[in-house]
Amino acid sequence: MKKTTDFMKGKGKWLLLSLSFMLLLGLLGYAIILFGGNLVVDEENLVLDATTTIETEDGEVIGKLYNENRIPINIDRVPEHVKEAFVAVEDRRFYEHAGVDFQSVIRAVYRDILAMSKVEGASTITQQLAKNLFLHNDKTWMRKTKEVMAAIYLERNFSKDKILELYLNEIYFGHGWYGIEVATQKFFSKSVEDLTLSEGAMLAGLAKAPNGYSPINHPDRALDRRNVVLQAMENAGKLSTEDRIVAQGKTLGLNIKEEKPNPWTDSYINLVIEEAEDKYQVSTNELRRGGYRIVVNMNENAQRIAYEKFQNEEYFPGNTSGIEGAFVMVEKDSGKVAAAIGGREYKLGDLNRVTVKRQPGSTIKPIAVYAPALMQKSYRPYSLLPDQKREIGDYTATNYDGKYEGAVSIYEALKESKNTTAVWLLNQIGIPYAKDYLGKMNITIPDDGLAIALGGLKRGISPLKMAESYRTFASGGEVVDSYTIDRIYNKNGEIIFQGSGKETAVFSPQVAWNMTEMLIGIVEEGTATAGEYDKALAGKTGTTEHPHVPEKVKDSWFVGYTPDYVIALWMGYDQTDKEHYLTGGSDYPTMLTKTILSELDKQEPLTASFKKPENVEDLPEPIELPEKIKLNGEIVFGGFPLFQGKLNWSGGESDRIVYRIYQEKRGIDKRIGEVKGKTAFTIDNVNAFKSSSYYVVPYNPLTKLEGIKSNTVKLSR
Numbered sequence: 001m002k003k004t005t006d007f008m009k010g011k012g013k014w015l016l017l018s019l020s021f022m023l024l025l026g027l028l029g030y031a032i033i034l035f036g037g038n039l040v041v042d043e044e045n046l047v048l049d050a051t052t053t054i055e056t057e058d059g060e061v062i063g064k065l066y067n068e069n070r071i072p073i074n075i076d077r078v079p080e081h082v083k084e085a086f087v088a089v090e091d092r093r094f095y096e097h098a099g100v101d102f103q104s105v106i107r108a109v110y111r112d113i114l115a116m117s118k119v120e121g122a123s124t125i126t127q128q129l130a131k132n133l134f135l136h137n138d139k140t141w142m143r144k145t146k147e148v149m150a151a152i153y154l155e156r157n158f159s160k161d162k163i164l165e166l167y168l169n170e171i172y173f174g175h176g177w178y179g180i181e182v183a184t185q186k187f188f189s190k191s192v193e194d195l196t197l198s199e200g201a202m203l204a205g206l207a208k209a210p211n212g213y214s215p216i217n218h219p220d221r222a223l224d225r226r227n228v229v230l231q232a233m234e235n236a237g238k239l240s241t242e243d244r245i246v247a248q249g250k251t252l253g254l255n256i257k258e259e260k261p262n263p264w265t266d267s268y269i270n271l272v273i274e275e276a277e278d279k280y281q282v283s284t285n286e287l288r289r290g291g292y293r294i295v296v297n298m299n300e301n302a303q304r305i306a307y308e309k310f311q312n313e314e315y316f317p318g319n320t321s322g323i324e325g326a327f328v329m330v331e332k333d334s335g336k337v338a339a340a341i342g343g344r345e346y347k348l349g350d351l352n353r354v355t356v357k358r359q360p361g362s363t364i365k366p367i368a369v370y371a372p373a374l375m376q377k378s379y380r381p382y383s384l385l386p387d388q389k390r391e392i393g394d395y396t397a398t399n400y401d402g403k404y405e406g407a408v409s410i411y412e413a414l415k416e417s418k419n420t421t422a423v424w425l426l427n428q429i430g431i432p433y434a435k436d437y438l439g440k441m442n443i444t445i446p447d448d449g450l451a452i453a454l455g456g457l458k459r460g461i462s463p464l465k466m467a468e469s470y471r472t473f474a475s476g477g478e479v480v481d482s483y484t485i486d487r488i489y490n491k492n493g494e495i496i497f498q499g500s501g502k503e504t505a506v507f508s509p510q511v512a513w514n515m516t517e518m519l520i521g522i523v524e525e526g527t528a529t530a531g532e533y534d535k536a537l538a539g540k541t542g543t544t545e546h547p548h549v550p551e552k553v554k555d556s557w558f559v560g561y562t563p564d565y566v567i568a569l570w571m572g573y574d575q576t577d578k579e580h581y582l583t584g585g586s587d588y589p590t591m592l593t594k595t596i597l598s599e600l601d602k603q604e605p606l607t608a609s610f611k612k613p614e615n616v617e618d619l620p621e622p623i624e625l626p627e628k629i630k631l632n633g634e635i636v637f638g639g640f641p642l643f644q645g646k647l648n649w650s651g652g653e654s655d656r657i658v659y660r661i662y663q664e665k666r667g668i669d670k671r672i673g674e675v676k677g678k679t680a681f682t683i684d685n686v687n688a689f690k691s692s693s694y695y696v697v698p699y700n701p702l703t704k705l706e707g708i709k710s711n712t713v714k715l716s717r
Contacts, residue, residue: 040150045133048072048169050291050491051182054272056298057486062262063269065287070178071185072291072491075165077193078180081238082200083164088232089204091125095160099126099151126151128207129167173203174210187215189255197243198250201233202226215252223252264307267342268298270352271484280488280497291491296484297336297499302329302565305599310344315592316571317584319552325571325589326353326463327596328482330471332566335480335501340464351574357460358570361542361586362417362527363559364455366515367469369422370414372437373429374511381514381619382409382702385421395450397423409703411622414518415526417541419454426453440506441469441479455542466559467568473515473538474561476613477507510616517619519560520610528558531591533598536563536609541586546576553582558589562597563607569593625698625707626652633694633713635686645683645715649696652679658699663692664712674699683715691716 051066075083087094093101101124123131130150135143154163173183180203184192188199195203205225206213215222227248233239239247272294276282282292306327309315316323327341342352373379387408389398397420404420405412413421426434431448438445443465447457461469464482472479480501488497507515519538522528527541539560546552555572569589573580582588600606612618629651636644647661655677662669672694675681683694693714698707 040130040134040146041153042134046166048166048179049289052287052290052292052294054269054294054296056300057295058300060300062265062296062298062300063272065273065284067288068178069176069182070169070291071181072169072179073165073181073192075161075168077191078165078168079193079195079200081197081233082180082192082195082203083168084236084238085197085201085204085229085233086164086168086207087125088236088238089229090128090207092232092236094125094164097124097126099153099155100124100148123147124151125167126154126163129163129170130154132170133166171207172210173206174214175216186257187254189257196250196253197239198226198230198247199253201229201247202252205229215254216256219252219254226252263345263347264304265298266348266350267307267346267352267354268296268303268337268340268484270342270346270348270350271337271340271354272296274352274355275484276488279483279485282488282497293489293493295486295489297331297334297338297486298484299329299338299604301603302339302596302600303341305603306339306341306596309592309596309599310341315588315595316344317582317588318573319581319583320579322573322575322580323571323582324353324574325569325592326356327569327593328354328463328467328567330467330482330566332471332474332561332564335468335471335482335503336486336499337464337482337484338565340484353570354464355462357462358555358557358572359457359460359544360455360466360559361544361555361557362419362422362455363466363540363542363557364457364461365414365417365422365453366473366519366540367441367443368434368438369426369429369453370410370518371473371507371511371515372434373410373425374514375437375507376429379410379425381411381518382622382700382704384409384703384705385413386424387413387418387421389420390424392423392427392450395423397450397454407705409622411518411521411619414540415522417527422453423450426450437506438469440504441465441472442481443469455544463568463570466557467566470539470559470561470568471566472506473512473519474563474566475503475512476509477505477512478503479506480504509613513613513616514619516610521622523560527586528560528590530587531594533594533601535597535601535606537561537594537597538610539567539590539593541590543585546581548576548578549581553585556582556584556586556589558586558593560593563610565606567593567597620656620702623654623656623700623702625657625700625705627708629696629698629708629710631694631696631710631713633715635715643686645686645692645694646680647683647694647696647713648680649710650679651710652698656701658701660697660699660706661694662697662709663694676701686715 049068049070050072051064051069053061054063055061127147131147134150135146169179172178177183177186181192183203184190184195202215202222213222213225230244230247234241234244273284276287310325324343329339331338340354342354343350384407387405389404399419408418408421427450443461445457468479468482480503483499483501485499487495487499490496516538519540523537523539528539537560539558542557543553544555546554554576557570559568569592571589572582629649631647631649633645633647636646658674658676660674661672661681663672673681691714693712695712696710
């Protein structure tokens, strides 16, 4: 009896120890599971990638950046029937379990054993979320264990609503669409708040196999799957039989939101991405995951017109295919970039030629030579400068047409694009002085030679910088940093960056207006007459010689502005070799610019004329001196004095011309008078008994230059 009692005591002791050991193992396992969740879960993965949209001020989306095309939404925006659809078909006991539904696990194992194969899954919504967030690349045998650990962690740290919110935002719906909001927009062209019962059920049906049940590729399967979801909702007590039958009787009701590619916006979007990184320190990677909303300054009409015109081969003369171009248009008042074309067939990621430096040719003359010179008291628009082929140090300046006039005004030199005059003037004002003004316009060049005057630069200047520099003339002498981004919102809808252009004074308002009036003259009568545009335009053309092909062009430019916009247009080849050269000059970018402006004017009427700013003086129109004056003269009797000489002439009628009257003398002729705007002169005290000879010379009070003298007349009785 005692032995039996001892045996029972021993057996009880071992049983107690075994139970204690099993309990300890259970507690240890549970602790491992709890602790393991901390190791499996990466909090960063709970922040879902979201799509950044780029849109115009009117709300038109012109581009998207993303790793996964997703628009996260708050669970409060999801209708109750949509949440119920997902729970009914994916995890009916979602609100009851703690991450792992052991009842479903047992049921699934039982059915798998009966079928001798895997026929039913047992993953909860929480487990699916854990797998997709933390274990999508994990193929190890421990993956399921880690999934359980992560699911329990999520349940312990987040509410059911938060878990369901993450699930609905994370889930993949096929076709590159992530999250229920994007899926709703794409399939039904609406937002998730407006989903009907049958639409929500269709989306819930995609969770199991988004590609296999795609309503686009497999509408019959999608319809069957949707009806399965509706039946599951009824089985779960979330839907009446009648409502289920009505919903199952509906069609899929797709309203696919098709997004057509917008190649015409790619150049602009590239500038936006670069500006976000350079100005606001928001990297491209951050844009692709951060869900920002960027409102930009693009003018859709101008951008589209420019892109379409860039496809016209007639405007791009080259010896072979591959001729490229760049165009940028900036709002004159604000500095906002209205349009940008980085290449004729530009695609996002290509070389954006709007910001590529090119040799600017003669378009540099206004900003590097003439405007800086006019800031000195020594020079005015009609100051005479030499126009002669000459050597200055080791540099020889020649005019492109081989013609030299001896002396020309700054206005004439600019209008006729005289190279010799520009080089001479740069030498006079000094290269450091000129580069200082370029620096004020945020243009830095390493060059230190007189070739600067003709745009012969080592690295060149980009079209965008050329447009910014000419803006100084259009806006009273002030430069502004151009910008594409008006404002940036974070994913919570808060403005985090506001774009603006900082203005800096460069030239005086008077110099800026003088330059404007001279540049208008270039368009009306100078090198920029090609093409048609019947409203106000000022600008300058430029070309550069090809280094390998004599008498051919490498770069061709037009840079100018209207009262509304500043424009720069470049064309040429990306390669510089003897196999690639332009067969036409600056007429082509000039014509293309005017065509773009004319088309834009039809849609958005542009300002017809420039308005003179207050407190500046108009630049007088150039005075053309007559080349042939016919002079007549006679002596008349009567009055006081007794004899008078009467001179009159024809051939010069301008009321601004001064006529100087000379009497021939031995040695140096004597100037005896002058009249302005008149064609007659009276000589008093004429000696009627001794002949004297006279002639008239026209004089330009702007240039202070005399013209060709008239014929000589002799007065005698």
